[in-house]
Amino acid sequence: MNAQILLEFAINVLSMGSLYALISLGLVFVFGICKLVNYAYGEFITVSAYVLYFLGVFTGLPWLLVFLFGILAGVAVGFFSELVAFRPFRERSLDALLVTSFAVSVILQRLFQLGISPRSKAVPVPAFFNMNIQILGVITPLRNLLIIGTTVVLLTVLVLIMKYTTLGVAMRGASENFVTARLMGVPANLMISVAFIISGFLAGVVAIFWSARTGSVEPMMGGTPLLIGFIAVVIGGMHSLPGSVVGGYVYAFISNVLSLTLPSSLLSFRDAFMFAIVIAFLVLKPEGLLRGNYQEERVG
């Protein structure tokens, strides 16, 4: 394998992995705090993507503002869905929350279908996103480098917040043992709201790069990133934020290796191979690559 192919491979893995890492991080933030597997997360991404579509097509706003509003839409849908849908059921049971997240997901999908269109819409992408850049002979669209850079910045900021701010320390405590943290006076509603806001924020960022890659938005589009998020989380570990990031990159790595090595006749079954690997993970290493923390113990 020569250096050029290796570099191309690295860029593909890193750009794809960055996107997947952000997707799974958004899932795990909410899971960490309220142990909810949020099936409506994919629709957070869809909402943002629709906002990108509407603003991009019908307004002449500069791209930066379009992106900003797209991300804000993700934040808003995260915040309000928690307030309206999840909070009333939170004290009941996890099962109730899980079913609620299915409901939120389906309701949003139907709203897109009825209110916008069941057909897919082309999301305008800024020209510089698809501008080809040449690095050491490898040609790649600029968006691949942008997602890598964006992810590095976001992860750094998140790490700093989680490590050095009051909110971050409280969130990490709460994600490890919600009950105990709450009993120390850490405000539960605030922690959960912030988790959903961060999740929505990440969904917004994901929407920008996801729709730039696919070029379109449609009501059911959230399913694929959601599935990717789940797989990354299975690989990396549901109980750890770094694990979810690692999972995203490992997923991208495996997926790219499969693309490179599978004979062309088998290439259309790439996802089947991917799922086989995921099943292997579930059997052999169900806690994921990074173990994180399990708290099973109840009130002493």
Add this chain to the structure above:
Amino acid sequence: MESKSTFSVKELNKSFAGLKAVDNVSLHLETGEVLGLIGPNGSGKTTLINLMTGMLDKDSGHISLDSHNIGEMPAYRVPFYGLVRTYQTIRIFKNLSCLENAMIGALGVGTKHREAARLAVGLLEELGLGDKIDLPAQSLTFRDQRLLEIARALAAQPKFMLLDEPAAGLNEEETDELLSLLKPMPHSKKIGIIIVEHDMRLIMNLCNRLHVLNYGKTIAEGKPEDVRNNPEVVKAYLGSAAS
């Protein structure tokens, strides 16, 4: 002049499916005092602590700290009024550093970040964990994890601290260390301590008063030396040992 605070529990009741776990228990405590809560296994000590801190809902009764009716508050409000606890089974945040663990105790009651860190460092040093400040809590020995829980509770700058079997799992030597750490606290920190413990040596050396439960009922209260010779108490302990 610092005025004393009072923690009081009046006629507290709690049943689990008809079984009276806590039966008409009353007790009170002032800052500077240590009250030992003892009784055979299953006598309702931990239930009582859970009720006092709002983790369980009482059936009836009153719990107050000074003029605050904390018995009617949700558990997460209780630390704000100066009542904190530790747990029989350790419940520290294992992946967080010792410093962060202790800080959360302070942050939880609204202490500012910088002040919380300062308090946490001071307490960790005081409890002999000064050289382990940045280590993840799960790397600590069992004894240190117990101390960390106490540091976390104290970081909330409480008026009253409930210790649920702080010596459980510690050997004799470690228990003596714990005793020497706890002994000065009622005066140095102006707090009242309620301690549930089976280690009688710790109880007898630490407590000003004892409160003995059996089958959820108060069977004796008073000075340690008096309680020790109380025939009811002797019977409860021997009875439970014989069964």
